[in-house]
Amino acid sequence: QSALTQPASVSGSPGQSITISCTGTRSDVGGYKWVSWYQQHPGKAPKLIIYEVSNRPSGVSNRFSGSKSGNTASLTISGLQAEDEADYYCSSYTTSITEVFGGGTKLTVL
Amino acid sequence: QVQLQESGPGLVKASETLSLTCTVSGGSITGYYWSWIRQPPGKGLEWIGFIYYGGSTNSNPSLKSRVTISVDTSKNQFSLKLSSVTAADTAVYYCARRNGYNRFDYWGQGTLVTVSS
Numbered sequence: 001q002s003a004l005t006q007p008a009s010v011s012g013s014p015g016q017s018i019t020i021s022c023t024g025t026r027s028d029v030g031g032y033k034w035v036s037w038y039q040q041h042p043g044k045a046p047k048l049i050i051y052e053v054s055n056r057p058s059g060v061s062n063r064f065s066g067s068k069s070g071n072t073a074s075l076t077i078s079g080l081q082a083e084d085e086a087d088y089y090c091s092s093y094t095t096s097i098t099e100v101f102g103g104g105t106k107l108t109v110l
Numbered sequence: 111q112v113q114l115q116e117s118g119p120g121l122v123k124a125s126e127t128l129s130l131t132c133t134v135s136g137g138s139i140t141g142y143y144w145s146w147i148r149q150p151p152g153k154g155l156e157w158i159g160f161i162y163y164g165g166s167t168n169s170n171p172s173l174k175s176r177v178t179i180s181v182d183t184s185k186n187q188f189s190l191k192l193s194s195v196t197a198a199d200t201a202v203y204y205c206a207r208r209n210g211y212n213r214f215d216y217w218g219q220g221t222l223v224t225v226s227s
Contacts (some may be wrong), residue, residue: 001171003154030179032161038155045204045217055216089155093212097168103210104154 011108017078020105022090030071031081034093037075041086085109112137119153128192132205139186143208146190148201
């Protein structure tokens with residue numbers, strides 16, 4: 001299975017909004033509502049921030065939001081803060097009853 | 111609060127079998143799927159496979175021939191075996207709980223496994 005496609009890096013200034021895309025196929029992102037996003041700070045385990053395309057776990061800031069159109073899912077972070085600087089990964093369930101991750105996107109807060 | 115902790119050798123020789131165990135505390139292993147995910151140094155996440163508490167499993171097609179995942183409900187543990195390892199298997203290995211489909215809500219801290227020649 002091929003990794004989902006994410007931009008290698010994105011950047012934004014404090015207070016701005018950024019969007020990270022995650023492109024797959026009809027066999028994964030396009031075929032299911034089961035797309036999730038993870039935030040990973042250096043040396044730490046990933047943290048779930050979005051599940052089922054647009055749902056936030058309890059305790060995750062409402063500055064994080066998710067959406068999907070066709071084979072592409074998106075994560076938007078509004079009101080950027082310095083603490084948002086991290087790596088972000090998308091993930092999707094697949095028709096093969098497996099999971100697949102994106103290659104990851106490094107977010108830099110300028 | 112559910113907690114996961116990986117354990118096992120941090121150094122494995124090439125061609126041998128990597129063995130890791132994940133111990134779940136603060137909750138029962140029953141009723142959920144449990145996954146292994148790895149991250150080579152400086153690279154992205156790779157899903158390895160999952161096991162249901164009842165024993166059914168599936169794994170990444172690229173690793174399927176080398177992966178064995180098992181569960182011990184009496185110990186609240188699940189395990190990973192990866193055979194015939196090479197340097198490409200050097201990574202931080204994470205165990206995680208899959209809550210429903212594609213929702214990894216609890217993760218272990220990760221353990222670095224280095225494959226030596």
